[in-house]
Amino acid sequence: MAKRVELDSLSCFYGKFRAVDDVSMTIEPKSVTAFIGPSGCGKSTVLRSLNRMHEVTPGARVEGRVLLDEEDIYAPDVDAVNVRRTIGMVFQRPNPFPTMSIFDNVASGLRLNGVRNKAVLEESVERSLRGANLWEEVKDRLKKPGAGLSGGQQQRLCIARAIAVQPAVLLMDEPCSALDPISTLAIEDLINELKDEFTIIIVTHNMQQATRVSDVTAFFTIAGTGQPGKLIEMDTTSKIFSNPGEKRTEDYVTGRFG
Amino acid sequence: MTSTAPAAPGRSRLLQERRTVPDRGFRVLVIAAAYVVLAILAGIAIFLVLKAVPALHKDTANFFTTFAWNPDNTPAQFGIGVLAYGTLVTALLALVIAIPVALGVALFIAYYAPRALAQPLGYLVDLLAAVPSIVYGFWGLLFLRPYSAGLQTWVARYFSWTHVLGTSTGTVGQSFFLAGTVLAVMILPIVAAISREIFLQVPQTQREAALALGATKWEMIKWSALPYARSGIASAAVLGFGRALGETIAVAIVLSTNYELVSKLLSPGGNTIAANIALTYSDAGQVGTGALIASGLVLFVITLVVNLVARAIARQSTPAGSVV
Ligand SMILES: Nc1ncnc2c1ncn2[C@@H]1O[C@H](COP(=O)(O)OP(=O)(O)OP(=O)(O)O)[C@@H](O)[C@H]1O
Ligand SMILES: [Mg+2]
Numbered sequence: 001m002a003k004r005v006e007l008d009s010l011s012c013f014y015g016k017f018r019a020v021d022d023v024s025m026t027i028e029p030k031s032v033t034a035f036i037g038p039s040g041c042g043k044s045t046v047l048r049s050l051n052r053m054h055e056v057t058p059g060a061r062v063e064g065r066v067l068l069d070e071e072d073i074y075a076p077d078v079d080a081v082n083v084r085r086t087i088g089m090v091f092q093r094p095n096p097f098p099t100m101s102i103f104d105n106v107a108s109g110l111r112l113n114g115v116r117n118k119a120v121l122e123e124s125v126e127r128s129l130r131g132a133n134l135w136e137e138v139k140d141r142l143k144k145p146g147a148g149l150s151g152g153q154q155q156r157l158c159i160a161r162a163i164a165v166q167p168a169v170l171l172m173d174e175p176c177s178a179l180d181p182i183s184t185l186a187i188e189d190l191i192n193e194l195k196d197e198f199t200i201i202i203v204t205h206n207m208q209q210a211t212r213v214s215d216v217t218a219f220f221t222i223a224g225t226g227q228p229g230k231l232i233e234m235d236t237t238s239k240i241f242s243n244p245g246e247k248r249t250e251d252y253v254t255g256r257f258g
Numbered sequence: 259m260t261s262t263a264p265a266a267p268g269r270s271r272l273l274q275e276r277r278t279v280p281d282r283g284f285r286v287l288v289i290a291a292a293y294v295v296l297a298i299l300a301g302i303a304i305f306l307v308l309k310a311v312p313a314l315h316k317d318t319a320n321f322f323t324t325f326a327w328n329p330d331n332t333p334a335q336f337g338i339g340v341l342a343y344g345t346l347v348t349a350l351l352a353l354v355i356a357i358p359v360a361l362g363v364a365l366f367i368a369y370y371a372p373r374a375l376a377q378p379l380g381y382l383v384d385l386l387a388a389v390p391s392i393v394y395g396f397w398g399l400l401f402l403r404p405y406s407a408g409l410q411t412w413v414a415r416y417f418s419w420t421h422v423l424g425t426s427t428g429t430v431g432q433s434f435f436l437a438g439t440v441l442a443v444m445i446l447p448i449v450a451a452i453s454r455e456i457f458l459q460v461p462q463t464q465r466e467a468a469l470a471l472g473a474t475k476w477e478m479i480k481w482s483a484l485p486y487a488r489s490g491i492a493s494a495a496v497l498g499f500g501r502a503l504g505e506t507i508a509v510a511i512v513l514s515t516n517y518e519l520v521s522k523l524l525s526p527g528g529n530t531i532a533a534n535i536a537l538t539y540s541d542a543g544q545v546g547t548g549a550l551i552a553s554g555l556v557l558f559v560i561t562l563v564v565n566l567v568a569r570a571i572a573r574q575s576t577p578a579g580s581v582v
Contacts, residue, residue: 085472095467099485109471
């Protein structure tokens, strides 16, 4: 079940350093939202705060609230482990479990959730691999290690692993930056299909990619090194790229960013 | 045509002489060092063989199958059986005890301890390796033996049906079990330190792969850390095993040695190659000395094989093709 994500005055810290300052936004279910902005402006940090992966870094913490359909994922009685089982994540570099087979990689999230029934596992693995457009390529070697696939296949395997548990939201941090153009297109097509089922948030440095895959774009920037990153504006992708409200956004999307 | 660097007239820059002098000098040095090590090793082996062969000729029993050690009797009768058996049993026992503890310590330091605690704890474990082995020997004899007697008696009473966990004399004490425990403490630091380093090297991408799926810390360790560290832990274990095989003085102190085939681990008695050499060398006659050297040769070979195994395991390290 896709869910709405709402950031309410979210600030992110690494120790004493305020990396992201006071971000508020609403992300609608079954939409694709792109985070864009210059390097170091805090896109990854915000993304990782949305499934509580931010706090895995020693000393890292957040202020503010993140609501998942009205439920605050940072409420004191909420366990980060449960948040991560509800909000999936795909990383910049494909990171399948190298010693696990393709099947076990995809089944890993389900097994964490206590699914043991073999028929159920087989059915979900096939559905997820089909969903990630990888089924045809791997159906004859499900027992082989996931590390034996190409980079693009590994990334689709990671997407299959993330969607196997039917997450409410899927977070992707530059999922194509380590891939060739053909694998990139394959994943972009996949994102377009996945948004029928999931709320998707994707960080990208590729403007064309943002225009191709996203419905809404959020532009972040940073005033200078040591300064916190800020959300400048968020609007429909067509508006951001054709007629943004802010001069800074226009400079960035047209490539005049200094 | 003008050339930027002064080249010999008529010669392309590509064909100029190679600048190999410093390179060659370093090469010679490195090769020399390697050969020195080989020469020392060969020297030891030759010395052991030369000293051992005359004694082995005097042996009226089969050296490899005999379970007795009477080299200075006439006729001389001795075999490596009892000693090799005791050496392997104590070292294995040490490994069985040390590995879980070492892994626990390493995992705790790498993943669970707050940073303020992790580092001092790491130093403490490393410090265990700096304690002289004779201290471990006396610690085992004077502290561990009396304080573990209750436990040993209890185990012997309720588990003697397993045979292995029993005692044949009705008493417990200076047994393989005690020696194995002391050896376990001695090899703990090396196994724990290597495992800890490997756990700290588990790539962040791998750890986050598990955590982002909603793995708890233990599940992350099971799925990301242990598979990554498996071969490293195995070679750490084999290194620890090698150390336990060769440990001399601590075992010589804690074991009340005899030349019997002790199959019950809690029974006093038994012997190891290294301990036997330390304890009997000063009283040994001519054949006895040669026999001890022959036993040393066997230990040398066992240790060599163990280290080769450790190397082989370390070489097939992380699975090929993994993204790290
Ligand atoms: N583990 C960390 N410890 C301390 N500071 C960090 C850490 N990770 C990121 N930062 C800082 O937080 C700020 C935001 O970083 P972040 O990685 O979120 O940027 P980004 O927008 O994702 O950049 P990029 O486009 O290069 O990926 C930067 O100033 C960065 O130096
Ligand atoms: Mg980033």
